[in-house]
Amino acid sequence: MEYQWYPGHMTKARRMIEDQLKLVDLVIEIADARIPFSSRNPDIDTLISGKRRVLIFGKSDLADPVRTKSFLDGINDKNANNKAIAIDLRNRKDTDKLNGIIREVCREKVEHDRKRGIINRPVKAMVLGIPNVGKSTLINAMAGKSSAKVGNKPGVTKGKQWISIGSNMLLLDTPGILWPKFEDRKAGIKLALIGSMPDDLFDRTELAYVLTDYLMNSYSGAIEKRYSMDIDLKNRFSEHPGNEELSEIMGLLAAGKGLLKKGGEPDTDRAEAVLLDDFRSGKLGRISLE
Ligand SMILES: Nc1nc2c(ncn2[C@@H]2O[C@H](COP(=O)(O)OP(=O)(O)O)[C@@H](O)[C@H]2O)c(=O)[nH]1
Numbered sequence: 676m677e678y679q680w681y682p683g684h685m686t687k688a689r690r691m692i693e694d695q696l697k698l699v700d701l702v703i704e705i706a707d708a709r710i711p712f713s714s715r716n717p718d719i720d721t722l723i724s725g726k727r728r729v730l731i732f733g734k735s736d737l738a739d740p741v742r743t744k745s746f747l748d749g750i751n752d753k754n755a756n757n758k759a760i761a762i763d764l765r766n767r768k769d770t771d772k773l774n775g776i777i778r779e780v781c782r783e784k785v786e787h788d789r790k791r792g793i794i795n796r797p798v799k800a801m802v803l804g805i806p807n808v809g810k811s812t813l814i815n816a817m818a819g820k821s822s823a824k825v826g827n828k829p830g831v832t833k834g835k836q837w838i839s840i841g842s843n844m845l846l847l848d849t850p851g852i853l854w855p856k857f858e859d860r861k862a863g864i865k866l867a868l869i870g871s872m873p874d875d876l877f878d879r880t881e882l883a884y885v886l887t888d889y890l891m892n893s894y895s896g897a898i899e900k901r902y903s904m905d906i907d908l909k910n911r912f913s914e915h916p917g918n919e920e921l922s923e924i925m926g927l928l929a930a931g932k933g934l935l936k937k938g939g940e941p942d943t944d945r946a947e948a949v950l951l952d953d954f955r956s957g958k959l960g961r962i963s964l965e
């Protein structure tokens with residue numbers, strides 16, 4: 676398949692994560708609220724089996740709140756060892772909510788320790804998630820200082836360091852980098868749309884076209900509003916527009932944004948780039964793809 680670079684890294688990543696998992700009581704798994712299914716690792720359940728888990732759907736500030744609520748409700752009533760929450764990982768109020776949830780998930784362990792006379796043994800935790808999902812952002816927020824590197828590319832750090840979080844938790848300072856669902860092309864496209872796949876795995880035009888079709892059907896009006904278009908795309912074009920229509924839509928978008936080539940014709944390449952950037956940064960509104 677086209678995601679050749681993953682499999683090689685996968686075996687290594689899996690081994691590293693399995694080693695790290697032996698050291699912890701709790702896994703903090705991060706997924707993306709805009710694609711709650713495709714942003715989760717397909718093997719995560721077997722990988723962390725038996726560990727307590729807090730499941731965080733990050734970037735909730737960019738996701739559709741109605742959809743977020745409905746899938747969270749579905750997860751949360753099941754299992755006390757497995758709580759889920761959707762938050763903006765950059766927001767202190769949001770990350771503060773985590774402490775209570777972690778304590779709740781670990782209550783049994785603390786109780787078990789106490790019965791054996793062990794008081795105040797810190798809970799050991801690690802953060803897991805696919806690239807770019809917000810792992811470093813969360814570790815920094817929890818640590819209350821910039822001790823983990825935050826960036827747009829997945830990084831590798833050697834050696835094991837713990838960060839103390841309050842008096843009762845130790846957090847591994849290097850997150851486990853999981854591999855996404857690379858065997859499923861649709862999931863791959865969604866991951867590329869949110870910016871969690873290397874940029875060159877998919878054609879930008881294809882991404883812009885898939886996004887446009889989706890927005891026209893699921894968030895009707897969002898494109899027109901953002902790019903001051905005087906028409907209703909849904910009325911004017913087919914329900915699932917073909918490439919020629921999509922190219923025309925990119926032309927309208929370019930014209931609305933004043934993106935013109937030297938000769939004055941609409942610059943559809945730039946229009947595609949703008950559309951993707953605007954989606955990724957939330958400028959088209961709070962939109963979920965699943
Ligand atoms: N809007 C928004 N951006 C976030 C959130 N969490 C992380 N980011 C951004 O996503 C990008 C990747 O975050 P990072 O922590 O480096 O991801 P990592 O690869 O999993 O460590 C950075 O630009 C962050 O600022 C969030 O909850 N909301």
Ligand SMILES: [Mg+2]
Pocket residue numbers: 810811812824825826828829830
């Ligand atoms: Mg990171």
